[in-house]
Structure formats: C-alpha cells, structure tokens
Amino acid sequence: MAKTIEEKQYLLRYNADPKSHLTILDHNKCATQCEGQICTIFCPGEVYKWEGDRMFVGYEGCHECGSCRIGCPNDNIKWEYPKGGHGVVFRLA
Amino acid sequence: MPEKFDVIVVGAGPGGAACANVCAKNGLKVLMVERGEYPGSKNVMGGILYRKQTEEIVPEFWKEAPIERPVVEQRFWMLEKESMVSMGYKGKEWAQEPYNNFTVLRAQFDQWFAQKAVEEGVLLINETVVTECIQEDGKVVGIRTDRPDGDIYADVVVLADGVNSLLAKSLGMRKPMQNEDVALCAMEVLNMPKGKINDRFGLEGNEGCSVEIFGDATKGELGTAFLYTNKDSINIGVGTTLSGMIRSKIKPYELLEYVKNHPMIRPYIHDGESAEYLAHLIPEGGYNAIPKLVGNGVLVIGDAAQLVNAIHREGSNMAMASGKMAAEAIVKAKQNKDFSEVGLDSYRTSIYDSFIGQDLKKYKDLTHTFENNPQYLNEYIPLMNRAASQFFTIDGTPKWDKQAKIMKSMTAGRGKFGVVKDIYQAWKVMK
Numbered sequence: 337m338a339k340t341i342e343e344k345q346y347l348l349r350y351n352a353d354p355k356s357h358l359t360i361l362d363h364n365k366c367a368t369q370c371e372g373q374i375c376t377i378f379c380p381g382e383v384y385k386w387e388g389d390r391m392f393v394g395y396e397g398c399h400e401c402g403s404c405r406i407g408c409p410n411d412n413i414k415w416e417y418p419k420g421g422h423g424v425v426f427r428l429a
Numbered sequence: 430m431p432e433k434f435d436v437i438v439v440g441a442g443p444g445g446a447a448c449a450n451v452c453a454k455n456g457l458k459v460l461m462v463e464r465g466e467y468p469g470s471k472n473v474m475g476g477i478l479y480r481k482q483t484e485e486i487v488p489e490f491w492k493e494a495p496i497e498r499p500v501v502e503q504r505f506w507m508l509e510k511e512s513m514v515s516m517g518y519k520g521k522e523w524a525q526e527p528y529n530n531f532t533v534l535r536a537q538f539d540q541w542f543a544q545k546a547v548e549e550g551v552l553l554i555n556e557t558v559v560t561e562c563i564q565e566d567g568k569v570v571g572i573r574t575d576r577p578d579g580d581i582y583a584d585v586v587v588l589a590d591g592v593n594s595l596l597a598k599s600l601g602m603r604k605p606m607q608n609e610d611v612a613l614c615a616m617e618v619l620n621m622p623k624g625k626i627n628d629r630f631g632l633e634g635n636e637g638c639s640v641e642i643f644g645d646a647t648k649g650e651l652g653t654a655f656l657y658t659n660k661d662s663i664n665i666g667v668g669t670t671l672s673g674m675i676r677s678k679i680k681p682y683e684l685l686e687y688v689k690n691h692p693m694i695r696p697y698i699h700d701g702e703s704a705e706y707l708a709h710l711i712p713e714g715g716y717n718a719i720p721k722l723v724g725n726g727v728l729v730i731g732d733a734a735q736l737v738n739a740i741h742r743e744g745s746n747m748a749m750a751s752g753k754m755a756a757e758a759i760v761k762a763k764q765n766k767d768f769s770e771v772g773l774d775s776y777r778t779s780i781y782d783s784f785i786g787q788d789l790k791k792y793k794d795l796t797h798t799f800e801n802n803p804q805y806l807n808e809y810i811p812l813m814n815r816a817a818s819q820f821f822t823i824d825g826t827p828k829w830d831k832q833a834k835i836m837k838s839m840t841a842g843r844g845k846f847g848v849v850k851d852i853y854q855a856w857k858v859m860k
C-alpha cells in the first residue's frame with residue numbers, strides 16, 4: 337500500500353506540458369512575507385518545495401485541484417490550466 | 430465544423446454531459462468542449478452515483494453504464510481514537526431494480542456518460558481548454574480555446590467547468606472563493622479481490638456498501654471520510670475545509686494515512702493494493718455561495734455554480750439536474766428567440782424552486798455552525814463513544830444508574846444548558 341507521498345504520486349499518470357501552468361509571481365514574497373509557507377503543507381501533490389531561498393514548483397505532480405489558487409494568502413500564484421490534453425490524467429476515480 | 434452552434438457546453442463532467450444530452454435530444458446543435466484527454470480524466474468523486482437524476486438523462490442506465498456496485502447498505506461511523514459508534518441501514522430492496530444508488534469510478538463513468546450525449550448528436554472535442562468567453566455588446570456569443578483559430582460561436586454558452594470555474598470568475602458571475610467554502614479531499618483507490626471485499630463488508634455477489642465517517646477521521650476539523658466498495662477495489666478518502674487544513678497544518682496525504690491506519694478502519698482495507706491517488710476540491714459554500722446563475726447568453730451549472738449538498742455528499746446528481754434545467758431553459762429561449770438574461774431566466778427560477786435550491790437553503794448555516802462550534806466534533810462524538818461504552822459494558826451497574834451517569838458526563842463540560850443549546854443548534858442546521 338502506498339504510504340509516502342512519493343509512493344502515492346508515483347501512481348499518477350501525467351502528460352507533462354513543457355511549460356509550467358503554475359507560476360510564482362514574486363519569489364521574494366515567499367521568502368519574506370509568508371509565515372509558514374502554507375502551500376508547502378496543504379498542497380496534496382507536494383508540488384511546492386522550499387529550497388532555502390526560493391520556491392521550487394514541481395508542476396508535473398499537480399492534481400489541478402485549485403487549493404493553492406484559493407489558499408495562498410498573498411495571491412502569489414498565477415494559476416492556469418495546463419494546455420488541453422496535458423497535465424494529470426486520472427484513470428480510475 | 431459548422432461556424433455556429435446553438436449551444437456550447439464547457440466541460441464534460443456529469444453536469445455538462447447531462448445538459449448537452451438534453452439539448453441535443455431537443456434538436457439543438459451542440460458542441461461540448463473538454464480540456465482532459467477524455468471526459469473524467471480530470472474528475473474525482475468518492476463514488477456514489479444517484480439513480481434518480483441519472484435516470485432522467487439515460488433511462489435504465491444501470492443496464493449498460495459502467496457502474497461498480499448497487500449500494501445495499503449505508504453505514505455511518507462516529508469515530509474516537511480507539512472506538513466508534515456505528516449506525517446504518519441495509520436493505521435487500523436496494524439490490525434490485527430500480528435500485529437506490531451505485532458506486533462508480535468517474536474516469537470510466539464520465540466517458541460513458543459523455544458518449545451517451547454524443548449518441549444524441551453532440552459534437553465532443555477533448556484536449557481543448559476554453560480560455561475565455563467571447564463577449565459582444567455585453568452578451569456572451571462564443572468561446573476562445575487554446576487551439577489555433579480557436580474561436581467558436583453559439584447562441585448560449587453553458588459553463589459546466591467545475592469547482593474552479595475560471596470562466597464564471599472572469600465574467601464576474603462569482604466572487605472569489607474563500608478557504609472555508611471549499612473542502613480539500615484526498616483519496617486512494619485500493620485494489621482488492623471481490624471475495625475479500627464481500628467477506629469484510631458482509632456482502633453477497635455484486636452488492637455494495639458505503640461508509641460515511643465522522644469524528645476522529647478529520648482530527649477535529651470540519652470534514653468527513655468515506656469508504657466505498659467497488660467491484661474489486663475500495664475507495665477511501667478524507668477531506669476537510671481548506672481553512673481547517675490550514676489551521677491545523679495537516680498535510681492532506683498525511684491525514685489520508687491517518688485514516689487508513691485508524692484501528693477502526695484498518696481491518697477493512699489492510700493489504701489492499703494502491704492503484705491511484707487523487708485530490709480535488711468540493712464546493713461547500715452552499716446556498717450563500719451560489720453565484721449569479723444566468724447572464725446574457727450564458728448559464729452556470731453544477732460545481733461551477735457551487736451546487737453541492739455537503740452533508741449528504743450530493744454533487745453529481747445536482748450537476749445533472751442543473752444541466753437538465755439549463756437545457757430546458759435554452760430550449761424555451763430558442764423558441765422565443767431570446768437568449769438574454771431575461772430570456773434564460775427560467776433556469777434560475779427552476780434551480781431555486783427545485784430540490785437543489787430547497788435543500789441548499791435548508792442547510793445554509795451548516796458549515797458556518799460547525800466551523801464556529803468545534804465542540805460538535807471535538808466533544809460530542811467522543812462523548813457518544815463513552816456513553817455507548819458505558820451502556821454496553823456489563824459491570825453490574827443497573828441501567829438506570831448508567832443512564833444517570835452518562836447524562837452527568839455529557840453535561841459536565843458545557844453545563845446542561847450549553848449542551849441543550851448545542852444540540853438544538855445542530856438539530857436546526859441538520860434536520
């Protein structure tokens with residue numbers, strides 16, 4: 337049974353667009369104005385990872401749920417859909 | 430492709446496919462645009478499909494649709510850390526026609542359901558994102574897509590683009606969503622042989638069971654977990670409001686692991702083989718979050734219109750029913766050759782007069798009450814567990830004394846008056 341997020345994410349089928357559909361508008365804000373960097377916690381795909389000085393966005397694991405679009409307290413994420421036919425491909429539920 | 434359609438439906442989920450289907454049945458020329466590789470490839474649900482609203486689009490659908498199991502038993506578990514109070518109903522009448530509801534896997538069901546619309550004459554284009562609605566003189570007259578030369582025109586555009594509805598937002602038909610208006614859910618599909626599922630849940634043949642789980646599953650935050658049986662897999666999931674997730678700093682996948690490893694749940698799912706992990710939002714803002722439903726040349730349906738009854742986990746049925754009502758309003762507007770907001774207004778009145786508007790109105794204070802009164806989850810479910818434990822433990826105490834003791838412990842925390850008030854308030858929002 338998949339226990340870790342890595343094992344869970346590995347189950348996803350993903351058709352990656354070379355261009356990210358998620359853009360951090362101002363990396364500075366993440367570094368200085370965001371206590372807790374909450375996107376690194378609530379994102380169900382562990383897409384956001386803080387790398388000491390900037391936010392890494394692993395958009396190839398995004399479920400396109402929209403939580404970060406709503407939940408980023410600084411409206412600091414430009415959130416679009418991946419190009420048609422790209423992004424996550426759910427096969428079951 | 431003809432230059433202009435009567436109707437363009439954006440999104441091929443249950444709402445969009447139902448609307449397109451009914452429009453086409455009434456002789457309208459319909460285009461349905463879906464951004465996923467196929468309908469369902471972006472969609473997630475726990476898995477309960479309701480017979481009534483589905484049947485109104487495709488009569489006797491269960492004879493051919495890719496359903497998993499008809500649900501014959503619905504259970505409700507109120508969890509504590511190492512105990513639970515359980516309730517439920519099982520009825521053999523639900524195992525035969527016309528059935529009550531079914532478990533489904535959406536990636537499969539949505540493809541089939543969209544195909545039924547295609548069979549009625551709908552043109553379906555997959556792998557295409559609608560990037561905006563084209564407006565002329567304050568009227569929506571078509572859509573722009575991410576394909577080259579991607580402009581397409583129609584008398585009416587139906588927004589069935591799901592919970593995030595970027596299109597309704599860009600038209601100014603809805604307010605920005607708040608963290609407490611959405612539930613973030615994470616779920617897994619666990620493969621398991623049919624025989625084992627039947628043994629564990631006490632089922633025969635193709636009968637299914639649904640379990641709604643409250644209390645410790647969400648660590649005190651407002652939300653629920655579920656366990657649904659498919660043919661040879663189990664869906665297990667959990668969700669809380671995004672605000673709750675942020676407040677408690679729980680990672681959704683860690684909460685899912687917590688549920689999977691809960692001693693009351695583990696025995697049902699252990700040694701299942703993970704097949705897929707999925708996350709999605711549910712709009713739970715309810716009645717007060719319903720956006721503007723009708724504009725000039727445009728209608729909003731399903732999750733895009735926030736039509737979900739969170740407490741009864743009804744969403745797909747409201748999406749289908751709203752899709753059908755939208756179609757009926759469009760047919761009427763076509764007869765009158767009036768696609769303005771006024772010409773399409775019968776959609777809005779149908780929604781508010783139907784079970785959708787009535788039910789959402791009835792539960793309109795629910796999320797608010799529970800968000801502001803965490804004692805319902807944090808105190809009363811544990812209390813119920815303790816009361817049940819005391820009542821069923823045979824230790825020589827007479828039952829009368831037990832009841833008195835239970836009453837005393839129930840009211841200890843908040844006092845008799847507080848408890849009565851709480852229960853009355855809970856009853857008022859849930860009844």
Ligand SMILES: Cc1cc2nc3c(=O)[nH]c(=O)nc-3n(C[C@H](O)[C@H](O)[C@H](O)COP(=O)(O)OP(=O)(O)OC[C@H]3O[C@@H](n4cnc5c(N)ncnc54)[C@H](O)[C@@H]3O)c2cc1C
Pocket residue numbers: 417439440441442443444445462463464465468469471472473474475476477478479557558559560589590591592596614615616666668709710711730731732733737742743744745746748
């Ligand atoms: C975990 C979970 C459990 C649930 N459990 C249940 C349950 O047991 N029973 C129940 O009835 N409901 C349940 N629901 C709710 C149910 O899933 C939704 O209410 C239902 O799917 C809404 O249907 P819809 O057609 O409005 O939207 P969706 O099913 O979300 O469909 C929207 C479609 O639009 C497409 N789209 C979006 N934007 C664009 C665009 N710009 N261009 C082109 N295409 C676009 C999407 O790809 C998608 O196919 C659950 C939801 C979740 C998340």
Ligand code: SF4
Pocket residue numbers: 360365366370373374375376384391407408409410411412413
């Ligand atoms: S929540 Fe928003 S501002 Fe904060 S770290 Fe994440 S992206 Fe940056």
Ligand code: SF4
Pocket residue numbers: 358378379380381382383384397398399400401402403404405708
């Ligand atoms: S849309 Fe959901 S899965 Fe994708 S990055 Fe945002 S929170 Fe994570």
